[in-house]
Amino acid sequence: xxxxxxxxLIISLWAFWGIIDGLSWxxxxxxxxxxxxxxxxxxGNAEYGLIVGGTLQxxxxxxxxxxxxxxxxxxxxxxxxxxxxxxxxxxxIAFASSIGIAxxxxxxxLDILARFSNxxxxxxxxxxxxxxxxxxxxxxxxLGIIPxxxxxGLPVFFFLLAGQELIDTLMGFFPQWLMDGFKLAGGxxxxxxxxxxxRYLPVTKKPQYVILGFVLAAYLGVPTLGVALIGLVAALLVxxxxxxxxxxxxxxxxxxxxxxx
Amino acid sequence: MKxxxxxxxxxxxxxxxxxxxIWQSQIGWNYERMQGLGYLSTMIPVIDRLYxxxxxxxxxxxxxxxxxxxxxxxxxxxxxGMDIAIEEQSLNEVGIETAASVKTALMGPFAGIGDTIFGxxxxxxxxxxxxxxxxxxxxxxxxxxxxxxxxxxxxxxKMFDLGYEQGIxxxxxxxxxMNALTEAASVLGLTVVGAMVxxxxxxxxxxxxxxxxxxxxxxxxxxxxxxLQTYADAIMPALFPALLTGLCYWLLGKKxxxxxxxxxxxxxxxIVLRVIGVITx
Numbered sequence: 296x297x298x299x300x301x302x303x304l305i306i307s308l309w310a311f312w313g314i315i316d317g318l319s320w321x322x323x324x325x326x327x328x329x330x331x332x333x334x335x336x337x338x339g340n341a342e343y344g345l346i347v348g349g350t351l352q353x354x355x356x357x358x359x360x361x362x363x364x365x366x367x368x369x370x371x372x373x374x375x376x377x378x379x380x381x382x383x384x385x386x387x388i389a390f391a392s393s394i395g396i397a398x399x400x401x402x403x404x405l406d407i408l409a410r411f412s413n414x415x416x417x418x419x420x421x422x423x424x425x426x427x428x429x430x431x432x433x434x435x436x437x438l439g440i441i442p443x444x445x446x447x448g449l450p451v452f453f454f455l456l457a458g459q460e461l462i463d464t465l466m467g468f469f470p471q472w473l474m475d476g477f478k479l480a481g482g483x484x485x486x487x488x489x490x491x492x493x494r495y496l497p498v499t500k501k502p503q504y505v506i507l508g509f510v511l512a513a514y515l516g517v518p519t520l521g522v523a524l525i526g527l528v529a530a531l532l533v534x535x536x537x538x539x540x541x542x543x544x545x546x547x548x549x550x551x552x553x554x555x556x
Numbered sequence: 557m558k559x560x561x562x563x564x565x566x567x568x569x570x571x572x573x574x575x576x577x578i579w580q581s582q583i584g585w586n587y588e589r590m591q592g593l594g595y596l597s598t599m600i601p602v603i604d605r606l607y608x609x610x611x612x613x614x615x616x617x618x619x620x621x622x623x624x625x626x627x628x629x630x631x632x633x634x635x636x637g638m639d640i641a642i643e644e645q646s647l648n649e650v651g652i653e654t655a656a657s658v659k660t661a662l663m664g665p666f667a668g669i670g671d672t673i674f675g676x677x678x679x680x681x682x683x684x685x686x687x688x689x690x691x692x693x694x695x696x697x698x699x700x701x702x703x704x705x706x707x708x709x710x711x712x713x714k715m716f717d718l719g720y721e722q723g724i725x726x727x728x729x730x731x732x733x734m735n736a737l738t739e740a741a742s743v744l745g746l747t748v749v750g751a752m753v754x755x756x757x758x759x760x761x762x763x764x765x766x767x768x769x770x771x772x773x774x775x776x777x778x779x780x781x782x783x784l785q786t787y788a789d790a791i792m793p794a795l796f797p798a799l800l801t802g803l804c805y806w807l808l809g810k811k812x813x814x815x816x817x818x819x820x821x822x823x824x825x826x827i828v829l830r831v832i833g834v835i836t837x
Contacts, residue, residue, distance in 0.1 A: 319582065493805050
């Protein structure tokens with residue numbers, strides 16, 4: 296089964312607009328799983344999209360473009376892996392952790408290129424600042440949409456248009472043990488996401504909460520949402536204690552009450 | 557939103573500027589000024605209204621607001637609100653300069669708080685739930701995450717109002733609250749990550765078989781099976797996921813290691829371990 300031009304177009308348009316949404320309203324179009332779910336629905340296999348998106352998302356939990364850093368573009372690569380994988384019938388986890396990860400790494404370059412291209416609009420806007428042309432400034436800011444959108448829309452469009460045969464050939468070369476390895480990698484990769492998160496979180500100052508969560512899940516089998524609620528209880532206690540021990544913050548709380556009236 | 561008596565804007569106009577920031581803050585993002593172009597573009601209606609009849613001040617404001625700026629976008633709502641409050645109260649050069657220094661002073665710390673709460677913690681908690689459900693073909697998790705993002709969008713109006721209504725005095729009152737909030741949020745994040753390591757990292761150990769030769773009486777081959785997973789579980793459930801995540805954490809602290817290299821290393825390790833038969837698909 297090959298993709299129709301209309302399918303390719305609508306998936307590429309989502310990719311184009313997804314990054315713009317992620318930069319502005321952020322209602323989720325740029326989140327990997329929603330994008331792969333959408334792609335899955337378009338190609339007629341929603342479950343495939345969910346599995347590909349979930350597998351890729353696990354490698355990047357809580358990872359963001361903080362301070363303008365470029366991160367793996369799992370949204371675009373996930374959409375490509377979903378659309379092409381669903382039609383070839385490849386194992387979604389193995390497919391996501393091979394092609395999905397490889398393309399995500401490749402697309403980082405396009406993110407950098409987009410951020411760099413917008414510097415040109417910045418320079419024109421600088422001239423408009425001198426001449427007081429506010430309409431021009433506004434336009435230059437909006438022109439940034441083009442490099443941003445193309446950095447996501449174009450690769451998705453290109454790979455969906457030309458990638459089917461390329462990937463068929465590629466997959467033909469992959470022996471079973473290699474595909475098994477990729478599938479196992481899919482199960483192991485979440486630990487990278489968690490390790491990155493722990494690097495940002497105060498794990499050395501408060502190791503007890505990591506242990507608490509681990510014990511709840513590993514020994515007691517509490518589901519994720521349940522652990523999150525227990526974590527919320529701990530968070531509320533910490534918050535109340537911090538406010539109580541902080542005169543300035545306590546003053547702000549009472550001040551805040553007045554302001555609500 | 558509470559508008560001060562000598563405000564130059566109606567509540568509706570202020571909301572429009574708030575929406576301008578949400579829409580424009582990052583579409584023109586570039587390496588040179590980052591959100592600087594978005595900030596300048598957002599402020600155009602403010603500059604036109606406040607300094608429209610004073611070309612000198614208008615020129616000054618355009619230059620000041622085109623400087624480098626970068627923060628977490630939702631926290632930026634507070635800064636934009638504050639900026640407008642400061643400038644419309646002063647209507648002079650000092651006002652513009654005060655606004656400029658408030659922007660510069662707040663963007664860094666606000667980015668730290670915002671990235672922690674809106675980026676890492678929310679991404680970890682909602683992302684883990686969405687990802688674990690998605691890998692089982694369940695869309696509920698991603699729907700919950702999307703609802704959270706919609707709630708965040710609505711919350712941004714509140715942040716803007718807070719910045720505008722409280723102005724500069726917010727800086728002192730907010731600091732204690734924000735630190736407490738960040739601390740509490742990281743506790744939630746740590747708890748969820750601890751659980752996720754146990755439930756989501758899959759490291760299925762193989763069962764090794766070893767021949768002990770043939771039974772001299774029956775002639776059958778004697779096979780001894782070592783179920784590695786049972787041995788590991790006897791020590792602690794999710795032993796290897798915990799150890800390996802610790803290893804990844806340690807590796808990420810090394811100068812020569814980064815997340816992308818680590819991902820490649822894990823993929824290679826998985827293939828090697830599969831080939832030598834330690835883990836099975």
